[in-house]
Amino acid sequence: MSKANISRASGQPVEAVILKAGRDKPVRQRHPWIFSGAIQRLPATRANGEIVPIYSADGEWLAQGYLNRASQIQVRVLSWEPQPIDDAFWRQRLQNAIAGRQALATSEQTNAYRLINGESDYLPGLVVDRYSDYLVMQVGALGMEVRKVALAQQLLALTGCRGVVERSDLALRRQEGLAEATGLLVGGAPTGAVPIRECGFVYHVDLLTGQKSGFYTDQRENRRRVARYCAGQRVLNAFSYTGAFAIHALAAGATHVTNLDSSMEALTAGEANLCANGFDPDGNAQANVASIAGDVFTILRDWRAEQIEPFDLIILDPPKFAHSRGQVERALRGYKDINLLALQLLRPGGILATFSCSGLVSADLFQKVLFGAAVDAGRNVQILEWLHQGSDHPVAITFPEGEYLKGLLCRVL
Numbered sequence: 365m366s367k368a369n370i371s372r373a374s375g376q377p378v379e380a381v382i383l384k385a386g387r388d389k390p391v392r393q394r395h396p397w398i399f400s401g402a403i404q405r406l407p408a409t410r411a412n413g414e415i416v417p418i419y420s421a422d423g424e425w426l427a428q429g430y431l432n433r434a435s436q437i438q439v440r441v442l443s444w445e446p447q448p449i450d451d452a453f454w455r456q457r458l459q460n461a462i463a464g465r466q467a468l469a470t471s472e473q474t475n476a477y478r479l480i481n482g483e484s485d486y487l488p489g490l491v492v493d494r495y496s497d498y499l500v501m502q503v504g505a506l507g508m509e510v511r512k513v514a515l516a517q518q519l520l521a522l523t524g525c526r527g528v529v530e531r532s533d534l535a536l537r538r539q540e541g542l543a544e545a546t547g548l549l550v551g552g553a554p555t556g557a558v559p560i561r562e563c564g565f566v567y568h569v570d571l572l573t574g575q576k577s578g579f580y581t582d583q584r585e586n587r588r589r590v591a592r593y594c595a596g597q598r599v600l601n602a603f604s605y606t607g608a609f610a611i612h613a614l615a616a617g618a619t620h621v622t623n624l625d626s627s628m629e630a631l632t633a634g635e636a637n638l639c640a641n642g643f644d645p646d647g648n649a650q651a652n653v654a655s656i657a658g659d660v661f662t663i664l665r666d667w668r669a670e671q672i673e674p675f676d677l678i679i680l681d682p683p684k685f686a687h688s689r690g691q692v693e694r695a696l697r698g699y700k701d702i703n704l705l706a707l708q709l710l711r712p713g714g715i716l717a718t719f720s721c722s723g724l725v726s727a728d729l730f731q732k733v734l735f736g737a738a739v740d741a742g743r744n745v746q747i748l749e750w751l752h753q754g755s756d757h758p759v760a761i762t763f764p765e766g767e768y769l770k771g772l773l774c775r776v777l
Contacts (some may be wrong), residue, residue, distance in 0.1 A: 373418030377419055379407040381431065381439055381555075384747050385421040392426065398439040406433060411539075413510040415442060415449050427479035428774065430488070430507020434541035440505055454511070455518055460487040462522055465494075465756050467649040476560040476569070477581050478756040479523075480619065484766040485758070492519065493581060495560050498568040499525050500578060501549060503532045506540045516550040529571045531578070535687055546572070557633075559640075563588060564653040566613050566640045568633070580605065582721075582753040582769050583681065589749060590679060590717045591616035592774065597676035600624065600709070602702075607634030609679050611641050618677075624660055631655040650765035661742050664705040674711035675733045679718075686722040695722055699733045700740075707741040708777055716774045719751070732769050 380513055383391070389400035398418065410416050410431055418427045418439060428449070447453065461480045462469075468477045479499065480492040489505025490512075499519055503512050504559040509532075532545040550753035557568035567579040587609050595617035601610045604623035613621050625631050634653060636643070643653055656663065660682070680702055687696035703718055710716060720730045727750070738745040751771030753759075759766040 365702055367619055370754040371589045377423070379410055379418065380419050381406060381551065382419050383426070383582045388426060391444075392419060394441075394444055394762060396429070396441040397437045397490050397758075398429070398441065400436055400438045403438055403640045406426065406431070406438065412473055413506045415507070417446075424757045430505060431508045431700075432540060432702075435506070435539055437539075440483075441509070442486075442488065442509060449519075451514075454515060455522070457485070457487055458515070458518055458522055461487065464758065468756055473564045474562050474584070476562055476567075476579060477584075480501075480521075481757050481766070483758040483763045485557040486760070492514065493578070494523070494525070495558050495571060495578060497524075497526045498554055498558055498571060499523065499528045501530050502526055502534060503530070503542075503545070504534055504536050504540065505730070508514075509542055513550060517680075520551050525551070527553055529553065531571070563612070565608075565615070567606065567608065567637050568640065570633070574606075574633075578591055579759070580608070580681075582757050583608065583719075584754045584756075585635060586717075586719075586751045586754075587665070589751065590677075593677060593715045593717075593773070594618040595738060597715070598673075600675045600678045600706075602664070602678065602680050602706070603682045604634060605630050605681075607631075607637050607680065610634065611637060611643065613677075613679075614643050614653060615641070619677070620654075622675075623653070623655045624663060625655075626659055628657045631657055644721045661702060661705070664702070664709060668705060668708050672709070675709055675714060676711055677715040677717070678710055680706055680716070682721075684722050689724060692724050695725060696729070699725070700737050702766075703734055703737040704741050707737055707745070710743075710776045712777055713777050715748075716745070716776055717751070717771065718774070719769065719771040721769050723765055725770075727767070727770040731772065733773070734772055742777040746775045746777070748775055 381401055382405040384404045407416055412432045414431055415428055416431045423444035427441045427444045428441045444615040455767040479494045480487055482491050491502040493500045501570045503509050528549040530545055530549040557570050558569050560569055571578045589657055594613040597618050599613045599618045599621045602624045604625045607623050610621045610623050623634055685698045686692045706716055
């Protein structure tokens with residue numbers, strides 16, 4: 365910072381973010397978010413989306429990051445070094461993230477994975493998933509929004525992919541003052557569903573209209589771990605989406621799998637995936653798989669009232685229940701309700717694989733919810749394994765908020 369940019373009255377930089385006294389500890393500890401309440405002064409003339417320097421109250425340079433006055437997170441820290449943020453910087457950050465997935469990139473069994481994981485890859489507001497020869501980009505910060513085309517072009521050059529599809533249909537964009545954005549960003553668009561491989565299985569993914577970015581790669585390792593308990597079992601796959609857990613369960617020797625989801629479109633896509641992997645979804649004796657459309661809560665309550673034959677193994681992989689702090693209490697009630705129903709529909713000695721992808725619900729809090737459900741159900745529950753998002757969804761040690769997916773694999777007595 366040159367002397368011309370220092371205020372003689374205060375000794376502070378003029379066109380910089382100045383933090384309040386005593387509010388700089390998170391930045392020094394390399395947390396990437398700076399909320400409005402920690403800021404004493406914003407630069408007067410710098411535009412939203414620009415990269416601005418960040419100083420402590422006593423004038424010490426701390427970091428630099430994207431500015432957005434419209435957001436509660438008014439600065440997202442990009443670098444803690446006084447380095448130029450140029451094309452070479454962005455290329456190096458992208459290359460670092462890509463190098464971290466090299467084992468997946470060279471796998472013959474899997475060609476779908478998270479390539480860039482936002483703040484945990486030190487690219488705040490940018491998420492990129494790779495599906496075979498296509499990339500799906502989600503942009504959740506204004507600082508990335510103004511650079512997304514240039515970054516997409518760099519990603520094509522670095523990966524050799526055919527096109528980048530944008531799926532920035534995220535609720536959090538409204539908090540950044542951004543509208544939703546979807547469609548082809550650069551390169552060529554896929555024609556129809558894109559065939560991918562995961563752990564040797566084939567799935568057809570709709571990159572343009574499917575949920576999230578088209579597929580849930582964060583559950584890759586968990587699908588394999590749950591499958592180890594499925595041999596000879598009657599399995600309920602609740603919130604099944606396009607049936608990836610079901611395919612793993614059937615391949616592992618499950619005697620029957622019921623896919624249950626509110627979306628008929630998702631179930632239809634799931635049946636196509638079953639066929640692609642050699643499982644006939646028509647309900648014949650050989651396939652032993654069924655698809656049921658409806659509200660999961662309602663159907664499980666009906667089954668409980670009807671006292672249907674208990675399941676041997678139940679998978680609960682619901683969508684995010686808490687999108688904001690104001691929704692956490694309601695989300696906890698939802699998680700308790702659905703787990704209580706599952707516990708009441710499992711045979712003694714059965715297995716429950718239960719998940720939450722709500723980042724605002726911690727692993728400890730989720731375990732307490734299951735504890736409450738077990739007490740109300742009058743069931744003894746043993747935790748066999750704690751489950752987390754896959755290694756292609758790393759969590760920066762300074763950004764615990766990045767650990768959003770948590771799961772418990774339990775025996776129910």
